[in-house]
Amino acid sequence: MAYKNFILVCGGTACESSHSEEIYRNLIKEAEALGVSRDVQVVKTGCFGFCEKGPIVKVLPSESFYVEVKPEDAHEIIAEQVVKGREVTRLLYRKDKKSDTAKLEDIEFYQKQFRIVLRNCGVINPESIDEYIARDGYKALEKALFEMAPEEIIAEVKASGLRGRGGAGFPTGLKWEAARKSPGDVKYIVCNADEGDPGAYMDRSTIEGDPHSILEAMVIAGRAVGANFGYIYIRAEYPLAIERLKIAIAQAKEYGLLGKDILGSGFDFDIEIRLGAGAFVCGEETALLQSIEGKRGMPRPKPPFPAVKGLWGKPTVINNVETLANIPVVLTRGAQWFAAIGTEKSKGTKVFALTGKINNSGLIEVPMGTTLREIIFDIGGGIKGGRKFKGVQTGGPSGGIIVEKDLDTPISYESLTALGSMMGSGGMIVMSEDDCVVDVSKFYMAFCVDESCGKCAPCRIGTKQMYGLLDKISKGQGEEADLDKLEQIGRAMTKASLCMLGGSAANPTLSTLRHFRAEYLEHIRDKKCRAGKCKDLVVYEIDPAKCIGCGLCARRCPVPCITGEKKKPHVIDGSKCIKCGECYTACKFGAVIKR
Incomplete structure (x- = not known):
């Protein structure tokens, strides 16, 4: 059937919580009521990224970009756009009340983005394998099965410079190569979708908008390292992502893209979903493996690394969602194309969940090397309410706060680490002058206290001790000597903790002490919280x-x-x-x- 119009409705979790499902149903109902159902196809997609302006509806071929749409707007969109061919101007995006309406490509939020991981989000129906295939889906798998030897796949991934997007930034190709060379007839591929950072929703949105890209990448990884089974470990709090994964797995099996003798190649690979109970520590790879095995999620010492001895003692490759979503593109576009994007040591793009005191919150993807200033002020539209920028927290509870003097730093694994923060999985929380650094540090430390598995003393005791000192200071009961104690405990935790939960838990406190020591001293000496966040001092x-x-x-x-x-x-x-x-x-x- 030849449709004259296509209406794309954001079906991500954020927009669904604002009634996008009702908008979707109303559009179909109105098209039927007005007799134009044969002229328009209504498609529920993944996240468009511009969460600040959701729910979003996009109409093709006119490229009309409607924002903050309500269920009752469906009648007007069909009656005007589809029946009469006229845009509903009141729903079109405007930067402000005085600005002209804009198409997606003219919106500042999108202009400095480059989508690789999010290439299909907001474009296809994530519950349709045919739409994924129409956009080169499973083309990389075909190449990996029939045109490349396993060693060639690994060589291509290594040449691309792709590094793990889960936080550590370890080269993906080297991890695959280690698993390939590890002896054993049974090996595993694990997708880490246990996204637990406060304010982070990159992996959830990627799965919700493009689940087949993860399945395709896992089969390719299996072919490369000699594994025939994979697990997707995803937290149970992501019901929409889980449902779309289940649909995608069933479709892939029906099309012969999962299971026995994939596409007649003789290669077998199957995938199972395992639900996590929401423990932050299970984002750490060895704790995650323990959880899959049915044990309590607690990290173990490394080495041996999972690529040598992982799930049930077998060689295991663990990659997070964003890392895997890059793999099909690396194989179809080539390693050289991918390596040309980004910086010398940090190739490709990075997905961030841009949240906090920012005008344009949402899900963004930018080339490595993009500056923090470009992200916050060009893409993000600056600080809400015209307030003064104070800092940006990258890497969640494992990262640190980056201040204004460092905003022109190009984003890379090395540059963020040098600033006392880290890339992490991609959470980016912007703070304004209305935020209190003591309160922020206390919040992250409380999170780490709750999420510590308790296996090692530096993390179990250190996080509790640091929280107690921060709580004292927030109540005006602190002493100047407490600041030295915070630094001493923080350094000890960093060096001695078993995993990176404890090893990085002190980062927010240490970075704020370095940049905002005077604000801590105000709480101690003057019994004053300039931001008015510490209730006992207000x-x-x-x-x-x-x-x-x-x-x-x-x-x-x-x-x-x-x-x-x-x-x-x-x-x-x-x-x-x-x-x-x-x-x-x-x-x-x-x-x-x-x-």
């Missing part, structure tokens, strides 16, 4: 010159601690105040002061 007062005596603050106060006569200035009793901030939020005249 004081609420009422400015009598601005207070009109409306009494709204008193009515909202849960204690209550606010008194005053009607139409006369009110007063807050500091001895009773629980620092909840309800009065500050309720006041419409700026009379309540927070300091």
Whole structure:
């Protein structure tokens, strides 16, 4: 059937939580009601990336890019766009109220991006293997099965310079080569989809939008190293990604792309999904393997590395979702093409979840070597509310805070490590002047305390001790000597912890101490939190010159601690105040002061 229009509806988790599924159903219903169902195909895709403006609907061939769409807008889109051929201008993207409408390619958020991993997200129906094949899907597998020897596949991956996107940045080809050379008739391929960093959703979105790319890459990896079975280890909190993986596996088996004698090549490979219970430590490869085996997820010493002795003691290749999503492109476009992108030591692109105090939050993919300034201010559109930039946290609880003077640093594994942070899996949280570094460090340390498996003393005891010191400081009870203790414990944890959970848990604290020591000292000496985030140090007062005596603050106060006569200035009793901030939020005249 020849359709005149195609309507792509974002079907990622973020947009689905904003009723994109209802939008999708309404568009189909309206097309039928208006008698144009034969003229338009409505397709549910993966994430477009521009999460700040979701739900997103894109209409082809006009390239109309609709943002913040609501279910009730479906009638107008069909009636105007499909029936009458006119765009619904009120839904088209505008940078601001004064700006002209823009097509996707003209939107600043997309202009400096380059999609390899996310190539099919927002483009195809992730539940259709035919649409994946139409965009060169499984072409790389065909090449790997019939045109390349296993050693040639590994040589191509090595030549591409692809490094692991899960955090450590180990060369992918070398890992595959080690597994290939390890003796044994049974070997395994494991996809690490246990994405646990706060604010990170790169792997989830990749699977939701393009699950077949992961399956194809795993079969190629199996062919390269001599493995016939693979596991996808994914956290159970990702129901949509899991469902689409199940659909993709069933389709691949139906098409002879998984299972016995794939495409008549004589090569067998099958894949099973294993659900994780949400333990952050299971992102560490040896803890992940323990979990797959049905044991408690705890890391073990290395060496031996998994490529030599992994799952059930057999050679095992573990790659994360983003790493695997690059593999089909490396084989179809060639190692030289891939290696031409990025920097000398960090090839290709990197996917980031850009969140925090940023105007354009979302999922982005940029060439390695793109600067942090370009990401935050060009792609991200700068800081919300015109606030001043304070720092950007890369690498989640394992990374550090990068400050303004380093914003022109080109992103690479080495450059971020040199700044006291790390690439990590790709979380990037932007902070403004309204954020408190003590509060941020305390949050990440609390996360690490909860997620530590407890196997090694440096992590089990060190994270708890650091959290206790940070908690003291946040309450105005700290001493200057506590800062030296934080640094000493942090350095000890970094050197002595068994895995990188403990080995990197101190990074946020150490980096903020290096860049914002004065702010820590304010908490200790002046009992003051300049950002007003540490509740014990916040004081609420009422400015009598601005207070009109409306009494709204008193009515909202849960204690209550606010008194005053009607139409006369009110007063807050500091001895009773629980620092909840309800009065500050309720006041419409700026009379309540927070300091």
